[in-house]
Amino acid sequence: MSLKSSLEEIQQAKARNLARITCEATPHHLLLDENFKNGSGNVPKTNPPLRTVEDKEALQRGLSNGIIDVIATDHAPHTHDDLKKGASGFVGLENALGVILTKLVHPGILSLKEVVQKMSTNPARIFKVNGGSLAVGMPADITIIDMDKEWTVEVEEFESKARNCPFQGWKLTGQVVTTLVAGKVVFDNCQMVC
Structure with missing residues (x-):
């Protein structure tokens, strides 16, 4: 989801209960717009492209009022060579939660509970995956967050093969x-555990 007009159509369809409709938005479509330039002075390439300020603001409203069901990373770990050949997209997995906490939770646009719903509970429900909850009998898939930890997005520290991140250099909290x-620790102290 990247356009205000698409969001309005989804809202109308949900209101009429015409079909089981869900939609997602990415951190970059929620927080960046067509005026954004990366550290090289270029508009980063993604599909769908970054949209207008009005579209971005409509998506944020759609997120907080429940029209948008999921925050998806749209993780696209393309190498530099892939990008030179025309691939589009951003690395999203390693920074999405920090970006969402910093830009949407700490300012009060979303609650932490809403973020858990949109990044865990709702995707599990929509895709009928056994997870997304801490209920008895569910798999112990758990993410522990330090809500106050300050850090800077540094693409050179990513585990991903890609470095195409629009949030490079952003100071984040959380x-x-x-x-x-x-139930098995797979990531601890900012490092993968093998």
């Missing part, structure tokens, strides 16, 4: 410190 999958 970071994943530990991740468990099925």
Whole structure:
């Protein structure tokens, strides 16, 4: 979801209960617009492209009023060579939560509970995945966050093969410190655990 007009159509369809409709938005479409330039002075290439300020603001409203069901990273880990050949997209997995906490939770646009719903509970429900909840009997897939940890997005520190991140150099507050999958620690102290 990147356009205000698309969001309005989704809202109308949901209001009429015409179909089971869900939609997602990415951190870059929620926070950046067509005027954004990366550190090289270029408008980063993504598909769909970054839109107008009006579109971005409409998406933020759609997120907070429940029209947008999911915040998706749209993680597209293209190498530099892939990008030179025309690939589009951004690395999103390693910085999405910090960006969302800093730009949407700390300013009061979304609550932490809403972020959990939109990044965990809702995707699991929509795709019928056994997870997304801390309920008894569910897999112990848990992310532990330090809500006050300050850090800077540094693409050279990414585990991903890609470095195409529009948030490079952003100062963020809130970071994943530990991740468990099925009860096993797979990420701890900002490092993958093998």
